[in-house]
Each structure stands twice: as structure tokens, then as C-alpha cells.
Amino acid sequence: MAAEPHVVMGHEAATATGLDNRKVGMWAFLGSECLFFGAMISTYLLYRNRIGEGQPRLGDVYDIPYTSVSAFVLLMSSVTMVLALAAIQRGEHRKLRVWLMATALLGLVFVGGQAFEFTEFVRHGFTFRSSAAGSAFFMLTGFHGAHVTVGILMLLGLFYLSVLGRLPTGDSLRVELVGLYWHFVDIVWIVIFTIVYLFPQ
Amino acid sequence: MAAVTVPTRPAPFRRPTAEHGLVSWLTTVDHKRIGILYGVTAFAFFIIGGVEALLIRAQLTAPNGRILDAETYNQVFTMHGLTMIFFVVMPLSAAFFNYMVPLLIGARDVAFPRLNAFSYWVFLAGGLFLYSSFFLGGAPNCGWFCYEPLGVAEIGNNNSFYALGLQIAGLGSLVASVNFIVTIVNLRAPGMSLMRMPVFVWMTLVVSFLLLFSLPILAIGLFQLAFDRLFATNFFNVAAGGDPVLWQHMFWLFGHPEVYVLVLPAMGIVSEVLPVFSRKPLFGYPAIVFAGVAIAFIGFGVWAHHMFAVGLGPVANSAFAISTMVIAVPTGIKIFNWLGTMWGGSIRLQTPMLFSIGFVTMFVIGGLSGVTHAVVPSDYQQTDTYYIVAHFHYVLFGGAIFGLFSGIYYWWPKFTGHLYSERLGQVHFWLMLIGFNLTFGPMHILGLQGMPRRIYQWPPGMGWELWNAVSTVGAFLIAASILVFMANAVRSMARGERAEEDPWDGRTLEWSIPSPPPHYNFAEIPTVRSRDDLWHRKYAEDESGRPVTVVAGAAHPEEGDGEHDEVHIDMPNPSYWPIVAAAGLPLIGYGLIYHWVFIPVGVLLLLAGLYGWKIEPVEEHVEGASD
Numbered sequence: 088m089a090a091e092p093h094v095v096m097g098h099e100a101a102t103a104t105g106l107d108n109r110k111v112g113m114w115a116f117l118g119s120e121c122l123f124f125g126a127m128i129s130t131y132l133l134y135r136n137r138i139g140e141g142q143p144r145l146g147d148v149y150d151i152p153y154t155s156v157s158a159f160v161l162l163m164s165s166v167t168m169v170l171a172l173a174a175i176q177r178g179e180h181r182k183l184r185v186w187l188m189a190t191a192l193l194g195l196v197f198v199g200g201q202a203f204e205f206t207e208f209v210r211h212g213f214t215f216r217s218s219a220a221g222s223a224f225f226m227l228t229g230f231h232g233a234h235v236t237v238g239i240l241m242l243l244g245l246f247y248l249s250v251l252g253r254l255p256t257g258d259s260l261r262v263e264l265v266g267l268y269w270h271f272v273d274i275v276w277i278v279i280f281t282i283v284y285l286f287p288q
Numbered sequence: 289m290a291a292v293t294v295p296t297r298p299a300p301f302r303r304p305t306a307e308h309g310l311v312s313w314l315t316t317v318d319h320k321r322i323g324i325l326y327g328v329t330a331f332a333f334f335i336i337g338g339v340e341a342l343l344i345r346a347q348l349t350a351p352n353g354r355i356l357d358a359e360t361y362n363q364v365f366t367m368h369g370l371t372m373i374f375f376v377v378m379p380l381s382a383a384f385f386n387y388m389v390p391l392l393i394g395a396r397d398v399a400f401p402r403l404n405a406f407s408y409w410v411f412l413a414g415g416l417f418l419y420s421s422f423f424l425g426g427a428p429n430c431g432w433f434c435y436e437p438l439g440v441a442e443i444g445n446n447n448s449f450y451a452l453g454l455q456i457a458g459l460g461s462l463v464a465s466v467n468f469i470v471t472i473v474n475l476r477a478p479g480m481s482l483m484r485m486p487v488f489v490w491m492t493l494v495v496s497f498l499l500l501f502s503l504p505i506l507a508i509g510l511f512q513l514a515f516d517r518l519f520a521t522n523f524f525n526v527a528a529g530g531d532p533v534l535w536q537h538m539f540w541l542f543g544h545p546e547v548y549v550l551v552l553p554a555m556g557i558v559s560e561v562l563p564v565f566s567r568k569p570l571f572g573y574p575a576i577v578f579a580g581v582a583i584a585f586i587g588f589g590v591w592a593h594h595m596f597a598v599g600l601g602p603v604a605n606s607a608f609a610i611s612t613m614v615i616a617v618p619t620g621i622k623i624f625n626w627l628g629t630m631w632g633g634s635i636r637l638q639t640p641m642l643f644s645i646g647f648v649t650m651f652v653i654g655g656l657s658g659v660t661h662a663v664v665p666s667d668y669q670q671t672d673t674y675y676i677v678a679h680f681h682y683v684l685f686g687g688a689i690f691g692l693f694s695g696i697y698y699w700w701p702k703f704t705g706h707l708y709s710e711r712l713g714q715v716h717f718w719l720m721l722i723g724f725n726l727t728f729g730p731m732h733i734l735g736l737q738g739m740p741r742r743i744y745q746w747p748p749g750m751g752w753e754l755w756n757a758v759s760t761v762g763a764f765l766i767a768a769s770i771l772v773f774m775a776n777a778v779r780s781m782a783r784g785e786r787a788e789e790d791p792w793d794g795r796t797l798e799w800s801i802p803s804p805p806p807h808y809n810f811a812e813i814p815t816v817r818s819r820d821d822l823w824h825r826k827y828a829e830d831e832s833g834r835p836v837t838v839v840a841g842a843a844h845p846e847e848g849d850g851e852h853d854e855v856h857i858d859m860p861n862p863s864y865w866p867i868v869a870a871a872g873l874p875l876i877g878y879g880l881i882y883h884w885v886f887i888p889v890g891v892l893l894l895l896a897g898l899y900g901w902k903i904e905p906v907e908e909h910v911e912g913a914s915d
Binding site for chain 1: 294399400467469519523541
């Protein structure tokens with residue numbers, strides 16, 4: 088058997104474009120995600136002023152400085168994500184783990200901040216059910232928070248693999264893919280933050 | 289990584305190695321087997337959806353039909369539409385994508401074989417979930433478009449099954465579309481440039497992009513519907529500021545691209561069949577390709593023509609009327625290219641060719657009636673009447689189903705290794721063509737006479753008696769034609785003549801390998817030198833451009849005729865995890881409808897599936913071999 092050509096599917100040849108399959112796949116998926124968030128943002132824009140009689144508006148309950156800080160935290164997590172990728176590409180695995188953990192923690196701070204913000208809003212009567220605007224707000228920001236949470240799980244997964252020694256330098260693409268997703272989720276937040284919080288109410 | 293993890297694993301983490309039997313099908317990651325699974329499942333749903341259609345027709349044959357009561361009728365026509373669109377035409381197209389695309393581009397499999405299996409199991413889970421509603425208090429009853437507030441207002445769980453079932457099936461299609469984009473972009477054989485790809489591959493790529501960009505919009509609409517139903521949110525609740533028209537925008541922003549998702553694969557098949565049975569290259573290949581791409585682009589800008597009667601105002605209606613008429617242009621280009629392909633060819637009227645010609649003619653009728661309701665005032669007259677039912681059945685049955693049957697007959701020898709009975713095939717075609725026109729032709733008249741859609745009974749004295757009776761007769765003729773097809777299929781599998789590699793004197797790569805293809809497809813990845821590469825390997829041209837056979841022996845320069853049988857090509861091993869992960873999704877769905885405890889179970893199953901998937905070894909080494 089040994090002398091025969093021994094080919095494993097997917098490894099035998101460079102791809103037609105020279106790009107890794109997983110990378111092309113991730114870009115395609117992120118393209119789809121644009122429409123996913125686009126549909127929710129459109130709904131929010133339509134519904135942002137649809138408030139029932141006596142119901143609070145988002146403008147009555149939000150705290151822009153608070154949310155700005157958590158937005159800043161999330162943006163900084165993109166920086167640490169870049170540093171993590173740079174670390175593994177240079178073969179610095181201890182630094183890789185530091186930056187992966189830092190990114191995950193910053194993401195966790197953001198999600199925690201969002202959870203706190205949500206409870207505050209609900210306490211003031213602005214809820215998923217209080218008005219069409221409330222439904223649209225919580226769906227949009229909630230799905231974004233869910234995306235960040237999935238990202239945190241992937242980062243922790245990478246961290247765990249690295250601790251086990253199963254994330255060698257040659258596998259830096261796996262970090263890059265999670266990074267692509269992470270940056271996308273950050274960029275979406277810039278759009279959401281601008282439209283939901285900074286547009287005049 | 290693999291070297292560390294391969295050798296000794298506890299049993300659940302071994303990759304399955306069965307090559308025959310039930311387990312091998314449940315764990316397969318071979319694109320050809322997944323294609324067959326898609327095809328067989330879609331055909332089973334076709335029978336179910338067909339029975340629903342016969343029930344509808346039986347009920348409407350004569351005035352005051354009594355076979356179904358109003359509630360059952362609503363469920364049956366809703367499920368007929370959902371089944372035919374999401375669980376017949378889409379998966380039947382997916383069957384061809386799966387089986388044919390790697391063969392047509394000279395690849396050994398798709399880019400992500402396990403993800404491919406996952407797509408199939410998720411699709412099946414969605415279908416079974418949706419159909420389980422019949423046993424759990426009633427199926428969705430709000431139409432396939434589920435206009436709000438109909439879907440929200442229903443008290444039972446019927447339309448929660450709609451929202452969650454389509455969500456699950458849609459996830460499967462989304463994953464598949466990513467897979468096929470990557471496959472077509474990345475796994476083309478050397479020399480297979482984009483403009484040398486068979487048109488069917490082009491249409492697969494276009495359809496994948498359509499799904500990639502339209503499904504997330506449907507997903508959001510379905511989430512909004514589900515949240516309104518399950519958590520009492522206000523997306524479509526007018527009292528709290530919600531707007532039912534938003535649903536229509538969301539639905540048709542998905543729904544119109546979806547129409548092209550249904551018909552472009554059939555157009556791709558027809559573009560393969562016509563040249564082979566006319567023995568001429570496809571006329572105007574670049575025009576057909578770009579027309580397909582143009583249809584997809586414009587297809588995202590015509591959705592509101594489904595909403596002319598909603599009251600969007602004359603400006604919006606005019607804009608969408610114009611964009612709708614514009615999309616007829618690339619469609620017309622394709623029609624003329626197909627005619628040009630047949631013109632002057634030496635035409636063989638065999639079954640695949642008959643179905644392709646049937647596609648072109650029936651689709652033209654459907655396209656023309658479509659243009660009539662692009663005209664807004666005319667649409668006001670036609671909307672919600674049987675004229676619309678006639679129109680979209682000419683496009684989706686006369687179009688998509690005829691095209692797909694053309695593909696089934698064309699590639700049947702490749703799929704099964706057997707020839708079918710040409711005589712039965714022709715009987716099937718003529719029965720279906722006549723039955724189809726008898727069923728849906730009269731609906732144009734009924735619609736213009738004012739017979740509304742979605743009614744479970746109609747009163748006597750309206751002058752609708754004759755054409756409704758004719759229509760029902762036609763429906764049973766279609767059913768008879770399907771029985772002929774099934775007889776033909778069974779006969780072919782049981783005692784059909786063995787098929788050669790190239791029974792049609794084909795033009796594309798799949799005809800260069802045995803029928804059915806070995807599990808690795810190509811012993812040696814072919815190098816492509818031109819469009820219709822296989823044809824040019826077989827034929828040269830004389831001075832006047834007529835094909836002359838290349839000297840025997842030079843015919844298949846790439847083929848070693850058995851020399852490669854000893855080649856050991858490792859294909860991806862089967863895997864348990866795609867089906868495990870997919871099984872979690874309907875559990876989450878039941879949890880949302882009935883009791884929350886199913887949700888963590890479903891999530892755990894999904895996560896366990898994904899985790900097992902991530903950590904299983906790349907391949908199972910049977911005799912302790914190592915990398």
C-alpha cells in the first residue's frame with residue numbers, strides 16, 4: 088500500500104483561488120449575516136417611534152455614556168483579537184493565550200453590561216412586550232448579544248485547544264477565522280450603536 | 289493535530305466505517321449519496337404534496353364540495369404550498385447540486401462534506417417537524433405566505449409549527465448555500481475557469497447566492513412571527529404599534545428571490561440537456577450566464593409586485609411594475625438562446641429533451657401571464673384569483689418540475705447505472721403535459737371570471753362548473769403520469785439495461801467516468817482545456833465546422849481504462865455527528881411550543897454534535913496505520 092499515491096480529500100491540491108475553503112466559507116457566511124442584521128435594523132428604524140399610549144420610549148430609559156463605555160470595551164476587544172492572531176503567526180503561544188483570554192473577557196464585560204442594561208430598561212417598563220419599538224430593540228440588541236456570546240465560546244474553545252497544545256503555529260487560520268467573525272460582530276455594533284443610541288429620538 | 293489524536297479512542301469517537309446498510313446511509317458524507325438522500329426524500333414529499341393537491345382538486349370539482357371542511361382545507365392548501373416549495377422543488381434541486389456539481393467541475397466532493405450531511409439532516413428534521421403538526425392538533429393554516437395577522441391570531445399551535453419548521457429547514461438551505469459557493473469557487477479542476485463551467489454549475493452558484501442573501505431575511509421575519517406567537521411581542525400587533533405589512537415586505541423580500549431559487553436550477557438543467565440532444569454547443573453561453581446573474585440581481589428588486597393591492601401608493605407600485613417588466617428581458621434572452629441552440633441541430637426527441645422542450649414552452653406561457661400582472665391595473669383585476677394560481681403553476685410546475693424531470697431522466701443512467709424505458713418515459717411526458725395543461729390552463733379562465741383563490745367551496749350558478757371539472761380531471765392525469773414514472777424507475781432498477789459511461793454522447797465531465805461513478809469520482813483529476821471539454825476530446829471539426837470523431841484511442845486521453853483501479857484515494861470518512869447535531873433542532877422547536885425542558889435537551893444534543901464533530905479524527909485508520 089505504501090508506494091501507492093496516498094491522497095486525502097481537500098489536501099491534495101491548492102484550491103482554485105488559492106484561498107482556504109474555510110476562509111471563503113466564513114466570508115460567505117458573514118455576507119449572509121449582513122442581511123440578517125440588516126433586516127432587524129430596518130425593523131427597528133420602522134418601529135423606533137411606535138410606542139403605545141403611556142409606554143416609555145427608549146430615550147426615557149437609556150444612558151448613553153454607560154453604553155458608550157461598553158461599546159468602547161467591545162471595540163478594544165478587536166484590538167486584542169488582532170494581537171492574538173499576530174502572536175500565533177509569530178509562534179508566541181503564551182502571548183496568544185493571553186490575548187485570546189483578554190478578548191474573551193472584554194467580550195464578557197460587554198455582554199454583562201448589556202445584561203445589566205436590559206434589566207434596567209425592563210425595570211423602567213421598556214420591555215420586549217411593552218411596544219413595537221421595545222420588541223424591535225430587544226430583538227436587535229439581543230441577537231447581537233447572542234452573537235457576541237457565541238464568539239466568546241469560540242475564543243474560549245481556542246484558548247482550551249492552545250492549553251492542550253493542539254493549536255500549533257501552522258493552525259493560525261483557526262484564530263483568523265474566529266477573528267473575522269469577531270471583527271464583524273464589532274462592526275455591526277458600531278452600526279447598531281449609532282442607529283439605536285445616537286440617532287435623535 | 290491528527291497525529292496526536294488518531295490512535296486509541298473510545299468507541300463513540302471513532303469514525304464509522306460501514307460502507308453498506310443503514311448506518312452507512314445515516315453517517316455518509318459522500319456527496320453522491322447525500323444527493324440520492326435529497327432526491328428520494330424530495331420525491332416522498334412530492335407524493336405527499338401531490339395527494340394534498342388531489343384533495344384540493346377533489347373538493348373544488350363541483351359546487352359546495354364536501355370532502356374537506358373549511359379548517360382542514362386551509363391546512364391542506366397551506367401544506368401543499370409549503371411542501372412543494374420547501375420540501376420538493378428546493379431539495380430536488382439540492383439533489384442535483386449535490387450529485388452533479390462536483391462531477392461537473394471535476395472535483396472529488398464538496399468543500400465541506402460533513403456540513404453537507406448536516407444540511408440534509410437539518411432539512412429532513414424541518415420537514416418532519418412541520419408534518420408532525422398534523423398529529424399534534426393541526427397543521428399550519430395561514431397559506432405558505434402566512435399573511436399577518438392571520439398567522440399570529442390563530443389560537444392553536446398550527447402556525448408556530450410554520451414559523452419554527454421553516455426556520456429549521458431554512459438553516460439547512462443556508463448552510464448548503466455556503467457549502468456550494470465555496471465548492472464552486474474553490475474546487476474547480478485545473479483549467480475549469482468560470483466561463484468554462486457548465487451552465488448548471490453557474491445556476492447553482494447564482495441560486496446559492498440568492499439563498500445566502502434572502503434566507504436571513506426570512507429568518508428574521510419568522511423569528512418575529514415566532515416571538516409574537518410565543519412571547520407576546522408586538523411586531524405584528526397593530527394595537528401596540530406593530531404593522532402586518534412589515535411581514536409582507538420581509539416575506540416577499542425572501543419570497544421573490546425564492547421564485548428564482550426554484551426555477552434557475554431547472555434552467556441550468558435545460559441548458560445542459562438541449563445542447564446534448566441537439567448535438568450543438570449551447571447558443572450564446574455568455575449571454576445565458578449573464579442573464580442568469582442579471583435575473584438574480586433584479587430578482588431582489590421586484591418583491592413588492594406581490595403587494596400591489598396592499599396600498600403602497602402609485603409611486604412604489606409603478607417602480608416595482610417597471611422592475612418586474614425589466615426582469616422579463618434577461619428571461620427572454622435565455623428563451624431565445626435555447627431556441628437558438630435547437631435551431632439547425634440534429635434533434636433527438638428522447639425523454640430528457642421532451643421535458644426540456646416542455647419546460648421552455650410552459651415557462652413561456654407562465655412568463656407571459658406574469659407580465660400581465662406586472663401591469664398594476666391589470667393586477668388589481670387578477671390578484672387573489674385563480675389566474676394567479678394558473679400563472680405560478682405554469683412557472684413552478686410547467687417550469688421547475690418539468691426541468692427537474694428532464695434532469696432526472698438525463699442523469700438517471702449516471703445515478704443508477706441503468707437505462708430506463710424510453711417508451712414509458714415518453715408516456716410519462718405526454719400524460720404529464722396534457723394533464724398539466726388541463727389542470728392549470730382552465731384556471732386562467734376561472735380567474736378572469738372572478739373565481740377567488742383560497743376558498744374551500746364555491747356556489748353554483750357562477751359559470752365555473754365546466755372548467756373546475758376539467759381541472760380536476762387534469763390533476764388525476766398528472767397523478768397517473770407520476771405512477772408511470774415510478775413504474776419506469778422500478779423497472780429500470782430491477783432489470784434495466786446496464787448504462788455505459790456516456791449513453792447520450794454527452795459534452796461534460798460526468799460522462800467521462802463510469803455509471804454510477806466510483807466513490808472518489810475521478811481516478812485522476814481531469815485537466816480542462818475548453819468549455820464542453822469531453823466533447824472536444826471526442827470530436828474534432830472539419831473545415832465546415834461539422835464534428836468528426838477523433839481517432840479511437842485518442843478519445844479519452846485522460847482515462848487509463850482500469851489502470852487506476854489500484855489507486856488508493858482516501859475520501860473523508862463517514863461521521864455520526866451531523867445527524868446528532870441536526871436532531872437537536874426539532875427538540876428545541878418542540879421545547880419552544882410545548883415545554884421548556886426540551887430546549888436544554890435539544891441545545892445539549894446540538895452542542896454535543898458540534899463538539900464531537902470538532903474533535904473527531906480526520907480519518908479512521910483501519911489497520912493501525914498512521915500519518
